[in-house]
Amino acid sequence: MPLSVEDQKRITDFRARVLAGEDVKAEEYREMLGLIRARRVTAAVEGAAKPRKKATAVLDLDALFKPAGG
């Protein structure tokens, strides 16, 4: 679930501030969680939209209906 470079930087700064013991407000937590939720939705949508590789099989009808012994 990759983040954009800008969002990644915001989250890294946010973490550093919490680790430094800064009084980080609840709104900021919600903002960061909003970024993480958004990327979760994006990842889910991208995952669902990704085309599934279909197995390909070539059926040789001529060979199938070829008369026996022919």
Added chain:
Amino acid sequence: MSLIPAELTFPEAIDSSQRAAFTACPRKFFYEYIWQIAPAYTSRHLHAGAAFAKGLEIARKAFFELKLSKADAEIAGFKALIIAYGDFEVIEGETKSFADMLGALDYYFEQYALDTDPIRPLITPLGAAVEFTFALEIPGTVHPQTGNPILYFGRFDQLCTFNDTLFVEDDKTASQLGASWANQWELRAQLTGYCWAAREYGYNVQGAIIRGVSILKSGYGNAQEITYRPRWQVDRWLIQLQRDVERMKQCWRDTYWDYALDGACSHYGGCSFLPLCKSPQPENWLEPGYVHREWNPMVKL
């Protein structure tokens, strides 16, 4: 200075990790808990899982014990997770990054909101039974050095009620959830040991509830399993534990710890002590790959 302690000691307390290591391979137990060495690197799985558990523990205590609002209790949990995760970094592209784990806890609260979750910690005179910690004498055991009884130690996420029934509950983070994840808990000794301990303290638990949160590149998933532990299974587990401890003591007396030399060497991406077992002189291979780590299960990380 050698990583190996000058004087070797037999553990005073055994936990489920130690027992699992011994039953998988006595030599692994010897390296990890007698020599007390561990790989120098930090496992991202263990580190991320521990941070997630800390966040959940603090949120539950904040909500059920301190009576904070749901929103404030969640924030307390997120903050605890951030502090526990610290400045650890995963390799780019790997899961269980800091943001992944913060998102995982957020996802957990979406699935199991603190105020509506049907699984609730038991409220005891000491507070909410979150991070239930125990140390009990293993009946009939004698420490080979001190002569004291050997203790069985453990800690589970909560002693809880679900549908008016008592259970132990444990949360697990996983890379993937599926049938094999769900099936692995049936006879799991770790959970049986939790049930034994809870019953020894007078809580008549019926079994264990295990919740899993998967952390994938494409998103999160969750699963819940309930596994029951009738009395006879718990009794059998205790006999097995006593026998395992006696086998540990036998290895100690023999000063020889057997090698499994089979699946345990390669499971889960390979045993972390493989380089030692591949050498006729393992002590020459300790540095720089290993560090001294005193394992005391009673010390909370």
